[in-house]
Amino acid sequence: MDPSRLPAYVERPGGQCHLQPFACDGTRMFGCFVKGDRATIQRTLVDPCLNTPRGRSASYYRVLGDHVMVTYAWIAHGSSKNPRQKNIGWLPEKTLTLWVPLVVVDSELRFQVAQRFVVFAPYIVVDNPWSMTSGREIYGFPKDEGPISIPKPNDPVTNFSASTLVLKNYDGKEAQELPIMTMQRTAETGGVAAQAWNTLDEGVQALVEFLRTLWSPIIPGPHLLEDLLNIVRNWEVPSVYLKQFRAAEDGTRACYQAIIEGPCRVTALNTGGRLGGTWSVTAVEYASHPLVSTLGLSSGTVPAEFPFWIDFSFEADDGYEVWRA
Numbered sequence: 001m002d003p004s005r006l007p008a009y010v011e012r013p014g015g016q017c018h019l020q021p022f023a024c025d026g027t028r029m030f031g032c033f034v035k036g037d038r039a040t041i042q043r044t045l046v047d048p049c050l051n052t053p054r055g056r057s058a059s060y061y062r063v064l065g066d067h068v069m070v071t072y073a074w075i076a077h078g079s080s081k082n083p084r085q086k087n088i089g090w091l092p093e094k095t096l097t098l099w100v101p102l103v104v105v106d107s108e109l110r111f112q113v114a115q116r117f118v119v120f121a122p123y124i125v126v127d128n129p130w131s132m133t134s135g136r137e138i139y140g141f142p143k144d145e146g147p148i149s150i151p152k153p154n155d156p157v158t159n160f161s162a163s164t165l166v167l168k169n170y171d172g173k174e175a176q177e178l179p180i181m182t183m184q185r186t187a188e189t190g191g192v193a194a195q196a197w198n199t200l201d202e203g204v205q206a207l208v209e210f211l212r213t214l215w216s217p218i219i220p221g222p223h224l225l226e227d228l229l230n231i232v233r234n235w236e237v238p239s240v241y242l243k244q245f246r247a248a249e250d251g252t253r254a255c256y257q258a259i260i261e262g263p264c265r266v267t268a269l270n271t272g273g274r275l276g277g278t279w280s281v282t283a284v285e286y287a288s289h290p291l292v293s294t295l296g297l298s299s300g301t302v303p304a305e306f307p308f309w310i311d312f313s314f315e316a317d318d319g320y321e322v323w324r325a
Contacts, residue, residue, distance in 0.1 A: 029310050035297075037295075037296025061118070065215040077092065094127040096160075099121055117238065120241075148162045166180065168287060179284060183282075184280060236265045237264045245257075269311075272312070277307075
């Protein structure tokens, strides 16, 4: 839809929503991959959020493999680059994000043909309300708010954690702020030795070598290679979100519902590398946040594969509607 045809948004005093595009400078990200189950992720997260709302469609989103990426990020300087809000102020931010790699698949001659690569974030925790509000209202990020622990630059890199408000069970009891996921080094030895990447290409090559044997086989469409080359060439990560708002007349209905896609683009890479030692990730299962069951994890604590860190800056650009109810 042409944005110029939309009504002007009414800016109220005290509004917490800054405008895209966003610049996230001085970002230090730590992460790893955990093995779940792609059939479970497809059934419990991707289909309900991205495929079922659209009904019968020529294309759909398909989980690429069993592995999900877990990242803890500390953004030193987050600000709006929108001309109407430029230089109004900035804020730091910490995040926990779970990323599911997907391909957009079309059916051709009874075969599933992959046309594009995207990532989907079914769980996100941030540590400030402005980020939560902007992410939910503009893009449809399913952001929760809560405290996040990330080592400071000069501290030992051993433990990461994120908490948010949860309901252990749906049993009428009060909600509590509890940890939902931790990442910790369990031994200084074992695993792959620590190594530094001097360029983004080195990091991408190491990541591709790790993932190429893990992703399920796909039939590439004519535009998939071009799409992947553009992602690498432009340092972009295309993301997909479900954006919706509950209807005032009936909270089980949506007064607005759309599938949104939009890129995050790396603007600077300082340094990065593999974390040494052996690492694990612990996810806690709650009725309100069923991470273990929806990701298909074998247990609450699983090995962390390909633990890494990267210092970079990025921008979250404008999104666009792929589908609208």
